[in-house]
Amino acid sequence: MKGSARKTVQIIIFLGVLLLGGYAISKTLFVSKEDFVRPGDKPPAFTLATTDGRTVSLADYEGRPVVVNFWGSFCPPCVREMPEFQRQYDKWKSEGLEILAINLSEDDLTVKNFVDGKNLTYPILRDVNEETEKRYRLRSYPTTFFIKPDGTLEEVYEGGMTEADIEERVLKLIKES
Amino acid sequence: MFQNTKCKCGHQNPTGTVLCEACGRTLGEEFSDAASELLEMRYDGAARRSQKSNPSIIDRVWNFFSSVKVAVYLIIITLVGASLGTIYPQESSFITTQNLANYYRDTYGTSGEIYYALGLSHTFESWWFVLLLVMIGTSLVICSLDRVLPLYRALNRQQILKHESFLLRQRASYSGTVEGDLTEWIDRFQVQAKKRHYKVIRKDNAFLAEKNRFSRWGPYINHIGLILFLLAVLGRAVPAWEMDEYVTIPEGDTVRVEGTNYFLKNEKFTVEYYEDDELPKELRGTIRAKLYRTDAVMYECSANCSSSETAKLQEVERHPIEVNSPLEYKGLKVYQFDFDNTPVLREVKPIIEDKATGKTYGPFTLAMRNPETSYEVGPYKLELRQNFMEFGIGEDGQPITKSRDPKAPAFIFMLSGPGLAEGGEPYIYFPMQKDKVAFSQDDLNAGLADRFEIRVQGMENVNFVEYTTFLNIRKDLAMPFVWVGLGISMLGLVMGAYWHHRRIWLRVDGNRITIGAHTNKNWYGMRADLAAALKAAGNEVDPKSLDNGGNRT
Numbered sequence: 076m077k078g079s080a081r082k083t084v085q086i087i088i089f090l091g092v093l094l095l096g097g098y099a100i101s102k103t104l105f106v107s108k109e110d111f112v113r114p115g116d117k118p119p120a121f122t123l124a125t126t127d128g129r130t131v132s133l134a135d136y137e138g139r140p141v142v143v144n145f146w147g148s149f150c151p152p153c154v155r156e157m158p159e160f161q162r163q164y165d166k167w168k169s170e171g172l173e174i175l176a177i178n179l180s181e182d183d184l185t186v187k188n189f190v191d192g193k194n195l196t197y198p199i200l201r202d203v204n205e206e207t208e209k210r211y212r213l214r215s216y217p218t219t220f221f222i223k224p225d226g227t228l229e230e231v232y233e234g235g236m237t238e239a240d241i242e243e244r245v246l247k248l249i250k251e252s
Numbered sequence: 253m254f255q256n257t258k259c260k261c262g263h264q265n266p267t268g269t270v271l272c273e274a275c276g277r278t279l280g281e282e283f284s285d286a287a288s289e290l291l292e293m294r295y296d297g298a299a300r301r302s303q304k305s306n307p308s309i310i311d312r313v314w315n316f317f318s319s320v321k322v323a324v325y326l327i328i329i330t331l332v333g334a335s336l337g338t339i340y341p342q343e344s345s346f347i348t349t350q351n352l353a354n355y356y357r358d359t360y361g362t363s364g365e366i367y368y369a370l371g372l373s374h375t376f377e378s379w380w381f382v383l384l385l386v387m388i389g390t391s392l393v394i395c396s397l398d399r400v401l402p403l404y405r406a407l408n409r410q411q412i413l414k415h416e417s418f419l420l421r422q423r424a425s426y427s428g429t430v431e432g433d434l435t436e437w438i439d440r441f442q443v444q445a446k447k448r449h450y451k452v453i454r455k456d457n458a459f460l461a462e463k464n465r466f467s468r469w470g471p472y473i474n475h476i477g478l479i480l481f482l483l484a485v486l487g488r489a490v491p492a493w494e495m496d497e498y499v500t501i502p503e504g505d506t507v508r509v510e511g512t513n514y515f516l517k518n519e520k521f522t523v524e525y526y527e528d529d530e531l532p533k534e535l536r537g538t539i540r541a542k543l544y545r546t547d548a549v550m551y552e553c554s555a556n557c558s559s560s561e562t563a564k565l566q567e568v569e570r571h572p573i574e575v576n577s578p579l580e581y582k583g584l585k586v587y588q589f590d591f592d593n594t595p596v597l598r599e600v601k602p603i604i605e606d607k608a609t610g611k612t613y614g615p616f617t618l619a620m621r622n623p624e625t626s627y628e629v630g631p632y633k634l635e636l637r638q639n640f641m642e643f644g645i646g647e648d649g650q651p652i653t654k655s656r657d658p659k660a661p662a663f664i665f666m667l668s669g670p671g672l673a674e675g676g677e678p679y680i681y682f683p684m685q686k687d688k689v690a691f692s693q694d695d696l697n698a699g700l701a702d703r704f705e706i707r708v709q710g711m712e713n714v715n716f717v718e719y720t721t722f723l724n725i726r727k728d729l730a731m732p733f734v735w736v737g738l739g740i741s742m743l744g745l746v747m748g749a750y751w752h753h754r755r756i757w758l759r760v761d762g763n764r765i766t767i768g769a770h771t772n773k774n775w776y777g778m779r780a781d782l783a784a785a786l787k788a789a790g791n792e793v794d795p796k797s798l799d800n801g802g803n804r805t
Contacts, residue, residue: 081301085314088393095486096386102489103379122558149641149653181656182622184639206558209510 112211114228118143118220119210123177123200126190131175131198133222139171140248142241143220145208147179148189152235153217157195159238163245164197170249171224173197179216180205223251261415271297274411276418290800291421293770298402317387317394326391330384337375340367344374389482396475407465413458414757419768422757424779424798426767428791434760437789444788445756448781459758461785468772470748477741484733495727498589502596502717506551506565509725513557514584515565519547521591521719544588546573546721550581573723583727590722597658600683601713604629605705606671615713618683620658632669635676639663643682643691660687667704681706683714754778756785775799 112118122132133141144160146153157176164174174197178186190199202208211220219236221229221244229248232240257265263274270292272279278291291297300318307315316322340360343352356364356373371378419425430437438459442452450461488494501507501518508515524543528536551565571579571586579586598621603614613630620641627634638651643662646652651662661683668676680696682688694701708714754771767786771778776795783795 082310084397085310088390088397089310089313092386092390092393095483096383096390099382099386099486099489100379103377103382147656149655151646151652179656181641182639184623184625184636185641185653188638203561206508 112220112228112231114230116228117226118222118228119207121177121200121207121210123202123207126186126199126201129198131200133175136173136175137226138224139173140167140224140245140251141222142172142174142245142248143211143222144174144176145179145202145211145213145216145218146176147181147216148185149181150179150216154189156217156235156237156241157193159236159241160197161195162238163241166242167245167249172245172249175200177202177207179208221245221248223248225251266299266303268299268303269297270294270299271418272415273298273406273409276411276414278417278421289421290423291418293422295399295403296406298406301398301402314394314398317391318398320395323388323391323395326384326388330381330388333375333381333384336372337381340364340373342373342376344377385482385485389479392475392479392482396472400469400472403468407468410460410462412453412455412460412757413759414768416759416761416766419757419759419766421800422768422770423775423800424769424782425800426782426786426791426793426798427764428793429764431790434763434765437765438758438760441758441785441789444785445781448784450754450756450781457760459756461756461758462754464751464753467747467751468753470744470746470751472744473747474741474744477737477739477744479737480740481734481737484730484737487730487733488728493727493729495584495725497725499723499725500720501546501723502720504598504717508553508557508563512584512725513553514568514581515551515553515563516586516723516725517549517551518721518723519549521546521721523591523593523719544575544591546588546591546723548573548579548586548723550579550584550586583729585726587724587726588721589724592720592722593718594720596717596720597661597683597714598717599715600708601715602681602683602706602708604632604634604667605707607703607705608671612709615709618663620661620683623663630669632667632672633676635666635668637664637666637678643687660684660690662687662691665706667700671703679704679706683708752777754781756782769798 118133120133122130125131133143142160144156146157148154160174160176164172176195176197177200180202186199186201211218215233217233217235219232219241221232223229229251230244232244257267257269257279259265259272259274259277259279261272261275261277263272265273265279269279271277276297340356346352346355352373353365353368356368358364360367367373375381420427434457438454438457442454442459442461445452445461448463450463452459452461454460495511497510499507499509499516501516503518503521506515506517522543522545523541526540526542530542531538531540548571549567550569550571552568553563553565555564556562569579569581571577573579573586573588575588578588599617599619601615601617603612603616605612613632616627616629616634618624618627623636623639625636627636640651640653640660640662641656642654642659644652644654644660654660663681663683665679665681666676667679677700678697679700680693682691682693687693752771752774754769754777756767756769758765758767760766767782769778769782779795779798782798783793786793
């Protein structure tokens with residue numbers, strides 16, 4: 076084989092190695108394990124019905140700070156933190172804050188009985204067959220996702236939150252807008 | 253470094269050549285013809301492709317990967333790395349990845365914590381392990397290419413007449429004088445060699461007998477197989493090529509397989525156990541499973557796939573899934589993984605009894621999930637006010653539900669009709685007998701319990717899910733390539749291991765013949781071949797006397 080042909084073969088092989096090897100290695104570095112929803116990612120889209128008969132999509136709130144809270148009436152810390160979220164909602168609504176409280180696929184009557192008389196003004200969304208929570212890879216209840224106005228996730232908080240916990244994070248989101 | 257590669261016979265060899273391509277003399281040694289050490293016959297003395305007098309950066313990188321020494325170190329490092337990954341279970345062996353850090357710490361103590369912190373809990377997906385594999389792959393390609401092409405060329409254009417020093421410095425050699433006609437002697441030698449399946453090329457009175465040259469390609473074919481294997485393993489990283497999901501399906505339910513447009517229905521789950529008389533004595537009285545089976549149906553969704561209620565489904569496959577008999581569809585395999593036989597109540601059909609008259613009304617259908625909120629039963633009207641999936645009493649003394657699964661369902665109705673107060677009276681109903689007792693339904697209903705009762709008559713009015721099945725959905729399109737790669741690799745191993753490349757060279761000077769013989773393994777057999785040919789030709793020798801030393805086999 077002539078020298079130039081040999082060089083071409085060398086370069087082709089090295090390019091192949093760089094391409095395939097680079098792909099394999101970068102996959103180990105950049106792909107998050109278990110496609111868990113991580114800060115910096117765009118959280119999964121959803122379109123769900125609210126208790127007052129509207130249909131709401133996450134995409135509707137692009138450009139605004141959004142808090143997505145998963146709750147169930149069977150989960151005492153979820154129930155405890157709901158008034159705290161309500162106070163924060165009242166305080167920061169004028170700054171564009173939206174809180175979407177997604178119920179954990181409970182039935183109509185349970186949700187209705189729970190919400191009645193609680194004076195919650197933020198939308199209560201109804202998940203069906205645990206589909207949305209599965210897409211969000213929920214591991215425990217309650218879990219709250221703080222989403223920046225640009226649509227990417229700022230933080231995932233697992234467990235019940237106090238008003239101070241919420242405010243600290245909401246202020247960060249508002250600063251971004 | 254300058255190296256004179258022109259041989260005394262006049263042939264100009266490439267840089268790095270050990271034995272002259274033309275006559276077989278050793279290069280680089282002055283007057284080496286007299287030297288008596290054995291020849292280095294590796295790659296037939298040909299230069300590796302990458303051996304150059306003036307290497308560029310690319311050549312240097314190439315040379316690094318072309319080194320067998322480097323390859324051996326890479327393999328050793330990879331083996332050590334891989335063994336580290338076997339100390340504790342890998343993350344990928346868990347279905348969930350919840351709080352793995354705590355899991356490793358709590359289960360294995362400090363060493364587990366360190367193990368997790370170092371990332372050894374995902375050794376085989378770590379960047380350094382993949383990098384090692386990529387380097388081994390590169391080394392395989394470059395090592396092989398660098399050696400197989402020169403070796404092929406060297407073997408393909410072998411010179412028949414070799415220099416005496418080349419023959420005498422082979423591990424098996426012979427030198428002697430011939431009585432009688434020389435041509436006839438060579439004829440006899442040739443006949444015997446042919447009997448032993450050698451191919452013989454004769455040129456004047458020089459002679460080359462050769463057999464099983466193909467066994468020299470065995471290692472390279474083995475490497476091609478290994479490269480294909482590595483590429484296939486790499487291919488598994490492509491999401492469309494590999495999948496490993498789990499679904500939980502109660503009997504009668506249809507569930508979507510995450511990340512696909514497929515839905516799976518569990519029509520019926522069956523578990524059978526061995527009867528005592530089917531078991532050996534020592535196992536009698538123990539529970540031994542005979543059969544786990546999920547009668548499964550796979551559907552493909554064409555529209556509205558986000559929810560199983562609205563999805564447009566079309567059946568594509570139906571199969572009773574048993575252990576080792578998965579449902580298969582377009583590369584997807586659905587395996588039986590586990591089951592749960594906690595009964596889950598789905599619906600009941602209770603009746604209302606007026607205890608004063610003994611008359612019963614109904615039944616009406618009460619679903620556990622999403623029940624209707626109002627029922628007309630005979631002259632009575634029931635308004636469902638509250639329902640609980642798992643009834644309990646909260647910290648503040650109020651009734652609460654402890655989960656969202658119907659483990660201990662309870663319903664509060666407003667009952668109205670003849671004999672009841674205007675506007676109705678509240679009645680709490682526990683469909684499960686154990687809850688009715690545990691929470692004292694009759695006490696809670698106080699006065700109303702003496703006059704009315706809501707109850708279920710007979711098991712035919714209870715609809716519950718007895719079994720929930722757990723299925724594992726797998727896809728691994730890379731597998732056929734893995735098998736083909738392994739097959740090619742095995743073919744190469746067999747070729748290289750069970751056949752030996754043997755060559756015998758012969759030259760005549762006057763009435764003296766000089767013979768050299770070479771093989772890549774099994775010198776015993778090589779010498780036997782040579783001795784047999786010599787004997788047939790007329791010069792009987794002891795095979796052992798052909799041994800030129802330095803010989804281990």
